[in-house]
């Protein structure tokens with residue numbers, strides 16, 4: 001499941017081919033994904049120029065020159081594929097890695113296809129159909145039902161020590177659950193919460209309201225660092241994009257605890273072993289020696 005760094009990587013991969021370009025044609029091959037598509041979606045997108053691609057939490061937002069914004073959510077299994085030949089267009093200079101990916105034969109789960117006026121094609125493929133697309137007025141985009149409920153961006157200025165301390169105050173839920181609460185901080189998912197708590201030395205089971213102010217303060221830059229490193233790893237994957245099959249956003253990244261149950265802790269001098277517990281139906285990976 002893509003988390004914030006993966007979504008940001010997809011956004012960065014798409015921006016050179018989509019920003020400034022016009023959607024010459026949009027194929028919408030079914031009426032819905034997780035929710036119905038907006039009315040006349042293909043018609044409303046056709047001829048629209050993409051002014052900019054933004055990200056809010058795990059949503060990609062494409063602001064169009066029609067005054068509308070296209071919201072894209074990858075869901076559990078959504079993939080964005082770019083095809084076309086960047087070497088014979090002006091975009092070659094802008095691409096992080098040159099690519100020549102022949103337009104693929106249509107596949108069963110290609111639900112939406114954007115044919116850009118620069119010759120590239122963006123295909124949204126989503127076998128499990130938990131993804132979503134919607135159109136809204138750009139001016140009131142922040143009040144969209146999916147966006148209005150979101151807390152601050154973990155890499156933004158509104159996520160700071162005072163905010164996190166206030167959100168944790170007297171909360172008896174485990175810190176793991178508090179950090180997954182999208183109203184407290186948006187876009188953090190299971191993987192990066194496990195990694196951040198490991199670096200902060202905080203047990204995932206510790207109650208949020210029982211963490212000292214000093215440790216809460218330290219958690220903020222650690223969360224930013226964990227996410228930034230993953231985004232950097234995603235950036236490297238974009239530079240290697242020529243090797244890929246045109247798919248964006250899923251990259252190799254090594255984790256300290258996530259997915260390492262039974263493996264030795266990587267902290268110098270620690271003899272602990274990474275454990276896995278299940279909290280609210282999600283696996284938490286941690287070192288009981290390092291994390292208290």
Ligand SMILES: [Zn+2]
Nearest residue numbers: 265270287290
């Ligand atoms: Zn350890």
